[in-house]
Structures are given as C-alpha cells and as structure tokens.
Amino acid sequence: MTSENSNSESKIGSLRTEQVDAKYHLLDAMSVTELLQAMNESDAEVPRAIALKLPEIEKAIDGIVDRLLQGGRLIYLGAGTSGRLGVLDAAECGPTFSVSEDQVLAFIAGGDQALRFPAEGVEDDPTAGATDLKLKNVSQLDAVVGIAASGRTPYVIGALQLAKEVGALTIGLTGNPNSEISKIVDHPIEIDSGPELLAGSTRLKSGTAQKLVLNMISTIAMVRLGKTYGNLMVDLQVTNEKLQDRALRIIEKATGAVRAESTRALKEANHEVKVAILMLLLNLDAKAARERLLASSNRIREALGTE
Known part of the structure; x- marks a missing residue:
C-alpha cells in the first residue's frame, strides 16, 4: 500500500459518516422490537440536524430560484444512493409541477444502469462528472447541486469544478463537516446527523437527510415560482x-x-x-x-x- 493510498483511507475512516456508534454495538443480538426502536431513535436525529442548517438551505434555495427565473436549470449530481435520490427528486418535478425534463434534471455516476445495479467504481472518476455536465452545456444560468454523504466523491467534485469554471451556482449537500465539496461550492449544506446505526451505511440517516433537503429544495423553489396556489398542487400534469x-x-x-x-x-x-x-x-x-x-x-x- 502506498503512503498516498494509506493517507486517503485514513481520511475516509475519519469521516463522521464512517464512525461506529457504540450505542448499537449489540445490533445483531437485538430482537425485532429492539431493532425497530433503535432505528426509529436513530432516524429522529435527522430532522434535528437539518433544523440547524435551515439558514444555509434558505440561501441555496434563493440562489436556485434566481437562476430558474432567468431561464436556467436545476441540476443534481451524485453517485450511489446520493445519485439515486437526486434522480428521484428530478423525475418527480415533472408530474408534480409541470416543469420540462430539461428544467430539473439529474445525473448519477454510471448512468441510468446505476439506478438499478451497483456501479460504485465509477464515482472515483472526476472527469466523468464533468463530462456529464458538458453534454448538457452547463452555463452560468444553471444551479448545480452536488450530493455526496462523504463530501469527497470525485465524480461530484469534478462536476462542481466545471460548474464553477463556467459561472454556474454551485451547492454541496453533504453529511460531513468541513468536507472537500464544501470548500469549493458557493453554498455548502452539511447535515451532520452523526454515525449510522449500521456503521458506514450512508443509505440510512445520511440518505434520509438528503431526501428531506432535496424535498425542501425542489418544493420550495417551485412554490416560489408560482407552481402552487395556497398549498394546492395547481401545476400537476393530469396523466391518469x-x-x-x-x-x-x-x-x-x-x-x-x-x-x-x-x-x-x-x-x-x-x-x-x-x-x-x-x-x-x-x-x-x-x-x-x-x-x-x-x-x-x-x-x-x-x-x-x-x-
């Protein structure tokens, strides 16, 4: 093992999302009732962590709305669970708010096949993220949201660096404080919900936090664009x-x-x-x-x- 690889691995191991929560060290010995209570208790930490970051989320949404009003797009990027959640949020904006497929869109490392099948190795290629954005001609009118629980995913970093170069608004949605992504974006959103119940499984609390924040971003942006009347979904597409x-x-x-x-x-x-x-x-x-x-x-x- 080279010293470079060793240093990278030690950095990953120090992330909050990779820590082991001592409260759940007997997880495999718990009954189903105890496991349910434990998961519910763990998940309850997520909204509290988000509440601490509402001012940062507000600034990001204001910037996104400004770009959308100028004719720009909202673009999500991520790998693995983070990428799937971005694709989910973008896909639901069409039927819910009658936005075009090109106004809110998402990329996942590995492409559409990665939605169903693991493609974890692709996330280590920063040029892949940049290439995906280039194919959509990202510009200064767009708002690009990089989603990564670790805050260090190369695919996302490569995309955000390109977005910065062309003058797009950049937002980072991560699960670790002081992440690499947070250092390069205009609006860092760091939701520190603590170690996972199942150590390192960021599809749990980190994924829940991402979904809740993405709900906030897309829903509030659409409300500000006039896509609702009161709390009624008046711009839905009547398709069934x-x-x-x-x-x-x-x-x-x-x-x-x-x-x-x-x-x-x-x-x-x-x-x-x-x-x-x-x-x-x-x-x-x-x-x-x-x-x-x-x-x-x-x-x-x-x-x-x-x-």
Missing part, C-alpha cells in the same frame, strides 16, 4: 385517473365548484388546472383565463389581484 380526480378536487377546493362544474372547466382548459381555476373564479373562458395567467407570470394569486 388518479391525477384526474386529484385535479378536480383541487379545482373544487380552490373555487367551491361542484364536480360537474370543475369537470367542464378542466376539459375546456385542456386539463390545465390553473386555467380552470381562473375560469371559475373570474367567470372567464379558457382563452381569456390563459391570457390573464400568462400576463401574471403564471401565478394564480397575482392573476386574481389578491397578492
């Missing part, structure tokens, strides 16, 4: 029976209309929930409602003049 029913219930909640009225309006609005709501609240036809919405930055509250 369940979403059709949800859309009708949203229209009824927002307007007080009965099912027949909401059904008619949604059909005339070409299944655009926002347009249907304005039609009913302002007694407009679909064309006039759509024009009013466009003139109001696609925000229902602004279109109603009730801001």
Whole structure:
C-alpha cells in the first residue's frame, strides 16, 4: 500500500459518516422490537440536524430560484444512493409541477444502469462528472447541486469544478463537516446527523437527510415560482385517473365548484388546472383565463389581484 493510498483511507475512516456508534454495538443480538426502536431513535436525529442548517438551505434555495427565473436549470449530481435520490427528486418535478425534463434534471455516476445495479467504481472518476455536465452545456444560468454523504466523491467534485469554471451556482449537500465539496461550492449544506446505526451505511440517516433537503429544495423553489396556489398542487400534469380526480378536487377546493362544474372547466382548459381555476373564479373562458395567467407570470394569486 502506498503512503498516498494509506493517507486517503485514513481520511475516509475519519469521516463522521464512517464512525461506529457504540450505542448499537449489540445490533445483531437485538430482537425485532429492539431493532425497530433503535432505528426509529436513530432516524429522529435527522430532522434535528437539518433544523440547524435551515439558514444555509434558505440561501441555496434563493440562489436556485434566481437562476430558474432567468431561464436556467436545476441540476443534481451524485453517485450511489446520493445519485439515486437526486434522480428521484428530478423525475418527480415533472408530474408534480409541470416543469420540462430539461428544467430539473439529474445525473448519477454510471448512468441510468446505476439506478438499478451497483456501479460504485465509477464515482472515483472526476472527469466523468464533468463530462456529464458538458453534454448538457452547463452555463452560468444553471444551479448545480452536488450530493455526496462523504463530501469527497470525485465524480461530484469534478462536476462542481466545471460548474464553477463556467459561472454556474454551485451547492454541496453533504453529511460531513468541513468536507472537500464544501470548500469549493458557493453554498455548502452539511447535515451532520452523526454515525449510522449500521456503521458506514450512508443509505440510512445520511440518505434520509438528503431526501428531506432535496424535498425542501425542489418544493420550495417551485412554490416560489408560482407552481402552487395556497398549498394546492395547481401545476400537476393530469396523466391518469388518479391525477384526474386529484385535479378536480383541487379545482373544487380552490373555487367551491361542484364536480360537474370543475369537470367542464378542466376539459375546456385542456386539463390545465390553473386555467380552470381562473375560469371559475373570474367567470372567464379558457382563452381569456390563459391570457390573464400568462400576463401574471403564471401565478394564480397575482392573476386574481389578491397578492
């Protein structure tokens, strides 16, 4: 073993996410009841750790919203569990908020195959992360979020370095204080939820922390972009029976209309929930409602003049 490899391994071993929690040293001897209680106790540390970092998360979201308003994109990158969670969040923004596949997107080290099958070796290549971003022509308008529990994943670091070079906004979502990623990004978000119940298994608390923060980033960004009315999901895509029913219930909640009225309006609005709501609240036809919405930055509250 070279001294370089030995030094790298010692650094990894010193990470908070790699430590062994003495509370759970008899994990293999616990009953199922005890294991459930232990996992629940361990997971409860995550929201407390996130609460300490809300100011940092707020700054990152403000920056992301600013880039999106300028026509930029939100781009996630990660490897392993971190990459899968980024892909999950990006994939759900389309049906939930009617954003295009190119407005919120994600890369995972190893490509789509790594979503189902392990491709852990790929994460050690920093050029792979940079190459993925180059293929999408990352620019100064974009916001790039690097996700890595360790805070040192080369694939993510390579991507973030390229993003910095072109002037993109950079955010690092990590699980270790003072990480390598945090030193190179504009907005570091370090969620220190402590050692894992199963030592080193960062798909547990670290993964939970990442999912909760990604929920915050995408949901709050979309709220700020006018994708909701109150807490109603008014920009959802109506693509199946369940979403059709949800859309009708949203229209009824927002307007007080009965099912027949909401059904008619949604059909005339070409299944655009926002347009249907304005039609009913302002007694407009679909064309006039759509024009009013466009003139109001696609925000229902602004279109109603009730801001």
